[in-house]
Amino acid sequence: MWGRLSLDALPHDMITIGGVVGGGLALLAAVAALTYFKKWRWLWTNWLTSLDPKKIGVMYLVVATIMLLRGLADASMLRAQQAIFATSDAGPISSDMFQQVFSAHGTIMIFFVAMGALFGLLNLIVPLQIGSRDVAFPMLNSISFWLFVAGMVLMNVSLAVGEFSTAGWLAYPPLSGLEYSPGTGVDYWIWSLQIAGIGSLLSGINFLITIFTLRRPGMTLKKMPIFIWAVIGCLLLVAFAFPILTATLSLLSLDRTIGTHFFTSTMGGNPMMYVNLIWAWGHPEVYILVLPAFGIFSEIVPVFSKKRLFGYTSMVVALMAITILSFTVWLHHFFTMGAGANVNAFFGIMTMVIAIPTGVKVFNWIFTMFRGRVTFATPMLWFMGFVVTFTIGGLTGVLLAVPGIDFQVHNSLFLVAHFHNMIIGGVLFGFFAGVTYWWPKFTGFRLHEGLGKIAFWCWLIGFMLAFLPLYALGLMGAARRIDGYDASLGWQELFVVAGIGMLVILVGVLFQVLQVAYSVWKRRELRVGSDPWGGRTLEWSTSTPIAEYNFAQLTPVTHRDEFWEQKRPGHNKQAAPALTSIQVPKNTSLGIVIGMLAGVIGFAIIWHIWWLAFVCLVATIVTVIVATLREDTERIITVDEIVETEKRLRGATS
Amino acid sequence: MKKPTKPFLTPLRITSLVFFVLVVVALGTFLLLNGKNIAVLNPQGIIADKEKGLFIFTLSLGMLVVIPVFVMLFAFAWKYREGNTKTKRRYTPEADGSRLIEGLWWGIPITIITILGVVTWISTHDLDPYRALDSDKKPITVQVVALQWKWLFLYPDYGIATVNEVRFPEDTPVNFEITADAPMSAFWIPNLGTQTYAMNGMNSQLKLEAHTTGEYRGSNTNINGEGYADMEFKAIATTKQEFGLWTKAIQQSDEHLAWTAYEELAQPSRHQPVSYYMLHDRSLYDKIRGKYMDSNTSTSQGANIDHEGMN
Numbered sequence: 001m002w003g004r005l006s007l008d009a010l011p012h013d014m015i016t017i018g019g020v021v022g023g024g025l026a027l028l029a030a031v032a033a034l035t036y037f038k039k040w041r042w043l044w045t046n047w048l049t050s051l052d053p054k055k056i057g058v059m060y061l062v063v064a065t066i067m068l069l070r071g072l073a074d075a076s077m078l079r080a081q082q083a084i085f086a087t088s089d090a091g092p093i094s095s096d097m098f099q100q101v102f103s104a105h106g107t108i109m110i111f112f113v114a115m116g117a118l119f120g121l122l123n124l125i126v127p128l129q130i131g132s133r134d135v136a137f138p139m140l141n142s143i144s145f146w147l148f149v150a151g152m153v154l155m156n157v158s159l160a161v162g163e164f165s166t167a168g169w170l171a172y173p174p175l176s177g178l179e180y181s182p183g184t185g186v187d188y189w190i191w192s193l194q195i196a197g198i199g200s201l202l203s204g205i206n207f208l209i210t211i212f213t214l215r216r217p218g219m220t221l222k223k224m225p226i227f228i229w230a231v232i233g234c235l236l237l238v239a240f241a242f243p244i245l246t247a248t249l250s251l252l253s254l255d256r257t258i259g260t261h262f263f264t265s266t267m268g269g270n271p272m273m274y275v276n277l278i279w280a281w282g283h284p285e286v287y288i289l290v291l292p293a294f295g296i297f298s299e300i301v302p303v304f305s306k307k308r309l310f311g312y313t314s315m316v317v318a319l320m321a322i323t324i325l326s327f328t329v330w331l332h333h334f335f336t337m338g339a340g341a342n343v344n345a346f347f348g349i350m351t352m353v354i355a356i357p358t359g360v361k362v363f364n365w366i367f368t369m370f371r372g373r374v375t376f377a378t379p380m381l382w383f384m385g386f387v388v389t390f391t392i393g394g395l396t397g398v399l400l401a402v403p404g405i406d407f408q409v410h411n412s413l414f415l416v417a418h419f420h421n422m423i424i425g426g427v428l429f430g431f432f433a434g435v436t437y438w439w440p441k442f443t444g445f446r447l448h449e450g451l452g453k454i455a456f457w458c459w460l461i462g463f464m465l466a467f468l469p470l471y472a473l474g475l476m477g478a479a480r481r482i483d484g485y486d487a488s489l490g491w492q493e494l495f496v497v498a499g500i501g502m503l504v505i506l507v508g509v510l511f512q513v514l515q516v517a518y519s520v521w522k523r524r525e526l527r528v529g530s531d532p533w534g535g536r537t538l539e540w541s542t543s544t545p546i547a548e549y550n551f552a553q554l555t556p557v558t559h560r561d562e563f564w565e566q567k568r569p570g571h572n573k574q575a576a577p578a579l580t581s582i583q584v585p586k587n588t589s590l591g592i593v594i595g596m597l598a599g600v601i602g603f604a605i606i607w608h609i610w611w612l613a614f615v616c617l618v619a620t621i622v623t624v625i626v627a628t629l630r631e632d633t634e635r636i637i638t639v640d641e642i643v644e645t646e647k648r649l650r651g652a653t654s
Numbered sequence: 655m656k657k658p659t660k661p662f663l664t665p666l667r668i669t670s671l672v673f674f675v676l677v678v679v680a681l682g683t684f685l686l687l688n689g690k691n692i693a694v695l696n697p698q699g700i701i702a703d704k705e706k707g708l709f710i711f712t713l714s715l716g717m718l719v720v721i722p723v724f725v726m727l728f729a730f731a732w733k734y735r736e737g738n739t740k741t742k743r744r745y746t747p748e749a750d751g752s753r754l755i756e757g758l759w760w761g762i763p764i765t766i767i768t769i770l771g772v773v774t775w776i777s778t779h780d781l782d783p784y785r786a787l788d789s790d791k792k793p794i795t796v797q798v799v800a801l802q803w804k805w806l807f808l809y810p811d812y813g814i815a816t817v818n819e820v821r822f823p824e825d826t827p828v829n830f831e832i833t834a835d836a837p838m839s840a841f842w843i844p845n846l847g848t849q850t851y852a853m854n855g856m857n858s859q860l861k862l863e864a865h866t867t868g869e870y871r872g873s874n875t876n877i878n879g880e881g882y883a884d885m886e887f888k889a890i891a892t893t894k895q896e897f898g899l900w901t902k903a904i905q906q907s908d909e910h911l912a913w914t915a916y917e918e919l920a921q922p923s924r925h926q927p928v929s930y931y932m933l934h935d936r937s938l939y940d941k942i943r944g945k946y947m948d949s950n951t952s953t954s955q956g957a958n959i960d961h962e963g964m965n
Contacts, residue, residue, distance in 0.1 A: 095880045168877055174854060175837035175878055265854035265946050271838065272853070305734070308750035314759070336840060337851045338783070338858045345778035349771045356763040362723055363759040369730040371746040376735070384731065391723050395716040402774050404708045404781040407848040408694045411840055411875035450666075457670040461677060468681050475694040477844035479875035482883040489871075490691055493684070 003608035004184065009162045015077075015092065020160045049587040051138040052548060053123040054442065056145050060120030061435070063152060067112040070156070072509060074105035076502055079466070083499035087487040098483035099166035100185065104155070106169025107189060111196050112152045114289045114423065117431045119148070119203050121292065122231060125438060126207055128539035129225050131216030131557060133550045136209040138585040139633075144203035146595025151196025154602050158188035162606070165189035168481065170278050171252070173263040173271040178256050184606050190253045191602035197245050204238030207231065216538065218556035222316075225537045225560070226309055229316050230295025233323035234288050240327070241284035248277040257605070272337060279330040287326040290422065291319065293430025294361060297383050300437055301365050303533050304380040305372030308561060311364040318357035318364075325354045335403045336410050344403040351401035355394060362387060362394075377533070378452035382433035385460045389425025393418055396471065414474025417467045424463055432459075432512075437533065444544050445526040451515035458508030466501025469494040536564040543649040549582045552642050582637045590627045594620060693844035693871070698891075699864045701781065701847030708777050715766055783848050783860045786827070793827035793861070796820060797939040800832070800839035800852035800874065803881030804926035806919065808939050814904040815911045815931040815938075817919070818887040823897040824867050832858040833943050835920055840876035843889045849875055855946030864891035881924035888928070910934045913941060 011017050034040055047055055081098055085091025093101070127135055135141050158164040165185040167176040176186045211232055215224070251262040252274065261269035302309045309315065331339065331347040365387070374380070396418040399405050409415060440446045473494050478485065485491055519526055530544040541563040542551055553576040559565040566573070597620045604613035637645075690696060697703045732738075779785075787793070797808040798820075807820045822828045832841050834852035842849030846862045864870075874885035892900065911919075911931035916938060935941070 095883065099877070099880070099882075166880070172838055172876075180837050180879060306745075307747045310749070311751040311756045311759075314751070314756045334851070336849050337853075338856070340784075341779040341782040344782075345775045348774045348778060352767045352770055352774070356760070356767055359719055359763040360756075360759045363726075364756070366723065366726045366730055367755065369734050371744050371749060372734050373736045373745055374731060374734050376731075384727065387723065387727050391720050395713070395720050398716055398770070399709065399712050402708060402712055402770070402777065404705050404774075404777045405712060407781065407783075408702070408705045408709070408844065410849060411842075453666055457666065457673075461670065461674055464674070464677055468678075472681075472685055472688075472692065475692045475844075477693040477842070477871060477873065479842075479873055479883075481877050484883045486886070490688065497681070 001609075003604075003610070005161075005607040005609065009184075011160065013094075013097065015097065016159060019073075023156070023159070045587060048592055049142075049589045051134075051142050051585040051587065053127050053135050053138070053141060054546060056141055057120045057123030057125075058442070060116050060123060060145060060148070063149060064113050064116030064120060067108050067116060067152060069509075071105055071108040071113055072506065074101045074108065076506065077101050078105065079495075079499045079502040081483055083492070083495040086482070086484045086495070087492060089484070093483070095483050096166060099168075099481070100164045102481055103165045103168050103171075103185075103189065104158075107165075107193070108155065109423070110169065110285070110289075111193060112148075112155065114427055114431075115196070115200055116148065116152075117435075118234070118289060118292055119144070119200070121296075121431065121434055121438075122203075122207050124442065125227065125434075125539060126210060126231060127214070128441075128542065128546070128550055129537050130211060130214060130219060130228060131538040131551060131554065131562075132210065132214040133554075133582065134214070134585070135206055136213055137206050139588055139590060139627075140202055140206050142588065142591030143594050144199040144206065146591040147199030147202070147598055148196050150595040150599035150602065151192040151194075151199065153599055154188065154195065154606075155192035157603065158185070158192075162188065170282060172278075173252065173255070173269075173274050174265045176252065177264050177271075178259075179264070187253070187256065187606040190249050190256075191606055194246065194249045194253070195598050195602050197242055197249070200238060201242040201246065204235045204242065208235040208239060211235075216554055216557045218558055219562075223557060223560045223562075226298040226312060226315055226319075227292075227295035227537075229319050230291045230298065233319045234291040234295075236323055237284040237288045237291070237326060241281045241288065244277060245281040245285075248274065248281065253605075257608075275334055275337065276330070279333045280327075283330040283333065284326045286419075286422070287322060289427045290430075291322065293386075293427050293434075294319065296430045296434040296437070297365060297386060298361075299537065300379045300383055300433055301368045302561075303437075303536055304377060304383075305369045305374045306534065307368060307372035309364070310367040310370070311360075312560065314360055315364055318360045321357040322354060325350065325357075329354065332401055332406070335406045341403075348401050348403045348406075352398055355398050355401075358394060362391065377436075378447070378449055378456060379433040379437040381453060381456045382429045382436070385456060386425055386429040386433070389421055389429070389460070389463060393421030393425055396421065409474055411480055412474035413470040413478045413480055416480045417470035417474065420463075420467050420470075424459075424467075429459075432456075438539070440528045440532045441530070441539060441544055442546065443523070444528070445519060445523040446528050446532060447519045448515050448522070448526065451511050451518060455508045455511035455515060458504050458511060462501045462504030462506075462508055464501070465504055466498050469497045469501075531563075536561040538562055541566065543646070545649060547642075547645050547649055548584055549637060549642070552579060552646050553577050579639045579642055581639055582642065583634045584637060586633055586635050588627070588633070590623065593623055597623070697845060697847065698866070698868055698870060699846035699862055700787065701862055702845060703847075704777070704781060705847050708773070708781075711773065712770060715770055718766060719763065781848065783850055783858075785861065786829075787861050787863055789827045789863065791826045793829045794822050795829045795831065796822065798830050798832045798841055798852065799939070799942055800834040800836050800841065800878065800885075801920050802836045802879050802922035803874075803885050803924055805841075805872075805874075805885065805887045806916075808933060809901070810933070810936045810939065812901045812905070813933045813936060814901055814907075815933040816904070817929045817931075818926055819890065819928045820872070820887060821890045821892055821897060821900055822864070823894045824864050824891045826894070827861055827863045830860040830862065831939065832856075832860060833939070834878075835942050835945065837878040838876055839874045839878045839885070841872070842875050843870050843872040845870040846889065851876065855943050857943060864889075867891050867893060867896075879922065881922065884924050884926075904930045905932055907932045911938065913938070916942070 011020055078101060081091055081093045162184040165171055167181060167186060171186055171189055174180055211228060254260040255262050255264060261267040263269050263271050263274040265271055298309060329347055329351045332351045335344050400418060436447055473491055478491055531540040555574050555576045565571055597616045601613050601616045695706055697706045795811055799806040804818050807816045832850055832852045833856055834854050839852040840849050841852055846864055850858045850860045868891050870889045872887045872889045907930055909931045912934035
C-alpha cells in the first residue's frame with residue numbers, strides 16, 4: 001500500500017532531527033500568525049491565486065530567500081566539518097551526511113535560489129521594462145511558479161522523510177544508479193529537479209513569447225533595454241537546454257525504477273553518455289544564471305553614472321555570442337575522461353573564445369563610467385565587487401579551459417573556488433544589486449543604505465576569505481567533496497581561514513536581513529517617489545505603487561532610454577492614446593492545485609506508491625481539462641476605474 | 655534624491671579597504687611561506703613540469719587583461735565620482751560608444767585568445783595522456799583498479815600487486831592503465847601531473863615519469879561513495895636497484911592474489927592498510943574489466959572502450 005515508505009524513513013541523527021524540528025516550528029509559527037491575524041483569505045486571494053507577475057515575482061523571491069538560508073546552513077556545516085573535524089574521525093557529521101549536505105547545497109543553490117531569484121526578477125521587471133501590462137500566458141506563469149514550489153517542497157521533505165542524494169549536485173552514474181544508491185535519495189534529487197525544471201522550461205517559453213509579442217509599440221529590437229537582450233539570451237538557453245535536462249533525468253529515473261540500462265555500466269548502458277548529456281544542459285545553465293546578472297549591471301551602471309551605456313551594439317553582439325557559444329563547450333567539464341587530444345583542444349579553445357565577448361562586456365561597463373558622474377549607492381558597490389570577483393573568476397576559468405592545466409586542477413578545490421567566484425561574484429552579487437535597485441519601485445521606500453553597505457563589505461571580504469584559500473588548497477592537491485584529510489598535510493589552517501570567511505559572509509547575510517527588517521520598520525522615513533535613482537527605462541515611468549495593469553496608456557516608444565528622454569526639458573512628448581478599458585486575468589487556483597498534485601506524484605514515485613501516482617496523474621489531467629473549459633477568466637477594468645486609480649496612485653507619490 | 659556630496663573615502667570604505675588589503679597580504683604571505691606544500695607548483699616529474707609551465711604562462715597572459723581592468727575600474731570610479739569638481743566639465747552623458755575603443759576591446763582579447771589557442775592546441779597534443787613519453791628506458795606497466803575505497807595496483811610483468819601504494823623506478827616512464835570496479839573515480843598524483851578518470855570496463859591510459867626518488871601523495875578526486883575521502887595512496891619513486899629488490903621480495907610473499915581473493919578485496923572497505931601480494935593471475939586486470947563487457951554489450955560500447963580496443 002505505501003510502497004517503500006515506513007517509519008524507518010524518519011530521521012535518526014540529532015542534526016537532521018534538529019533541522020526538521022526547527023523547520024517545522026517555523027512553519028507552525030507562520031500558520032499560527034496567519035490564523036491569529038486572520039490573514040488566510042488575504043494570502044489566498046492577494047498572493048497564492050494571483051496571476052499578477054508582480055505578485056508572482058515577489059513570491060519567487062521569498063522562496064529563493066528562504067532557500068538561500070537553507071543553502072547557507074548547509075554550506076556552514078561543510079565548512080565546519082572541513083575546518084574542525086576533518087582531521088579526526090569523531091566529528092558530529094558522518095561521511096554519509098556530509099555527502100547529502102553538499103549534494104543538497106549545490107542543488108538548492110542552483111535550482112531553488114539562483115533559478116528562483118532569476119524568475120522572480122523576470123516576473124517583476126520584464127513586463128514593466130518592455131512597457132507591457134502582463135506576460136503572454138498569465139495562468140501558465142502561475143503554474144510554473146507552483147511547479148517550482150512543488151520541487152522545492154519535495155527537496156526539503158527529503159530531510160524529514162527518507163534521505164537525500166549523496167551523489168553530488170549532478171549525480172553521475174554509476175554512483176547514482178540503483179547498484180550504488182539503492183535508497184530514495186537520488187529519487188528525491190531526480191523528482192524535485194524534474195518538477196522544478198518543467199516549471200523553468202514553461203516559464204522560459206512564456207517570457208520569451210512575452211518579450212517577442214508584448215513590447216510597447218515603437219520598441220524595436222534595437223531600442224530594447226539591454227537587460228531585455230540579456231534575458232532573451234538567457235531564455236533561449238532555457239528553451240533549448242532544459243529539455244535536455246528533462247530527458248536525461250527521465251532516462252536516469254527509468255534506470256532506477258523499471259530497470260532499464262541507459263546509464264548503467266553493464267548490459268550496454270553508458271554512464272559517459274549521462275555525463276555528456278547532463279553537461280549539455282549544465283553548461284548553458286551557468287549562462288542562464290549569469291546573463292541576467294550581466295543585464296542587471298548593464299542597467300545599473302548607466303543609471304549611477306548618469307550616462308548612456310557604452311557600446312550598446314557591442315553589448316548585444318557579445319550577449320548573443322555568449323548565448324550561442326555556451327552550447328559548444330560542455331566537454332570542458334570532463335577533459336580528464338580521456339577524449340583524444342583533438343577533441344579536448346577544440347573544446348578548450350571554444351571555452352576561451354567565450355572569454356572574448358565577456359571581456360568586452362566588462363570593458364564596456366567600465367567605460368560607461370568614463371566621463372560620467374558616478375555615485376556609489378549600494379547597487380553600484382555590488383557592481384564594483386562583481387567586477388573584482390568576476391575578473392578573478394574569469395582568469396581562473398581561462399586557466400581551467402586549457403586541458404593541460406585542467407588535468408592538474410580538475411575536481412580539486414581550485415575548481416570549487418572558480419565556480420563560486422562566478423556564481424557568488426557574478427550571479428548572486430548581480431541579483432543583490434538588482435533587488436536593491438528595483439526594491440523602491442515595488443515598495444515605495446528604499447532599503448537602508450548604511451546597513452546595505454556593511455552587508456556588501458562583509459560579503460566581499462567574507463567571499464575572499466572563504467574562497468581564495470580554496471584555490472591554494474586545490475593546488476596543494478585537495479580534492480573537492482572530502483570530509484576528511486590527514487592532519488600532517490598542513491591543510492587545516494587554510495580550511496580554518498575559509499571557515500572564518502563563511503562566518504563573515506553569515507554576518508553579511510545577517511545585515512541584509514536587518515536591512516530589510518529595519519527598512520520596513522522605517523518605511524515612512526525611507527519613502528521615495530516613483531523614480532528614486534534617475535531611471536532611464538520604462539519601469540520607472542509608471543506610478544509607485546504600481547497599478548495592477550502597470551500602464552494606463554501604452555504610449556509608443558521612440559528612444560532606447562525612453563524615460564530618460566521623456567524627462568529632458570523640451571522633450572517632444574508622443575501623443576498618448578485615449579484611455580480604454582483594460583482586461584486583466586482573474587485569480588485562479590489552478591496553479592496551486594497542479595503544483596500540489598505534481599508534488600504528490602513526485603513523492604509517490606520516489607516511494608513506489610504507484611496507485612497514488614496514478615490517481616494524481618489522472619486528477620491533474622482532469623483538472624487541466626476542466627480549467628481550459630472555463631470561460632469566465634478575465635475581469636474588465638473600466639475607464640472610470642482607471643482614471644480613479646491613476647489619480648490615487650499618482651497623488652500618492654507626487 | 656539630491657544630497658550634499660559626501661567625501662569619497664567614508665570611514666566604512668577606509669576600514670573595509672584596509673581590512674581587504676590585510677586579508678590579501680596575509681593570504682599571500684601564508685602561500686609564500688608554504689610554497690613547498692603546493693604540489694602542483696612543485697612538480698617532480700616531466701608531465702607536471704610542463705603543466706606548471708603552462709599554468710604560469712596562461713596566468714601571465716591573463717594578467718594582461720586583468721591588470722588594466724582593475725586599474726581602469728578604480729581609476730574611473732575615483733576620477734568620475736559625483737563629488738569630483740575637477741572633472742565635472744568633462745561630463746559627456748550622451749557618449750555611448752566609440753568605434754576605436756570598442757574595436758580595441760574586441761581586438762585585445764581576440765589577440766590574446768588567439769595566442770592562447772595556439773598554445774592550447776600544441777600543449778594538449780603534447781600532454782595527451784595516451785602519448786608515449788620520450789625516454790631511452792623501457793617503460794614499466796602498472797595497472798590501476800579503483801575500488802570502494804582503495805586503490806589496487808597490478809604489475810603484470812613482475813607478478814606482484816599492491817594496495818594503496820605504488821612504487822616505480824625514478825627517471826623511467828610509467829605506463830598506467832586505469833580502470834574501476836566501483837563508481838567513476840579519478841587517479842591523481844599532483845606532484846607528477848595529470849589526473850585521469852577510472853571507469854568500469856574502460857582502460858584509460860596515463861604516462862608519467864618522476865625525475866628523482868621521492869614519496870608523493872596520490873588520491874581520488876571523483877566522489878565514488880561513502881569512503882571516497884579515504885582513497886589516498888603513496889606513490890614512491892625509488893632507485894632502479896631498490897625497485898628490483900622490492901619486487902623480488904613481494905614475489906616471495908605468502909599472500910596470493912587471484913580472482914577469489916580479489917572479489918574479497920573488492921568489497922567496500924575504509925582505511926585499508928597498505929598490503930602486498932604475489933599476483934597469481936596475471937590476466938586479473940582484463941578479467942576485472944570483463945565484468946562490464948559481457949558479450950551483448952560489445953556493439954554499443956565498442957567506441958568507448960579505449961583507443962586500443964580490448965587488450
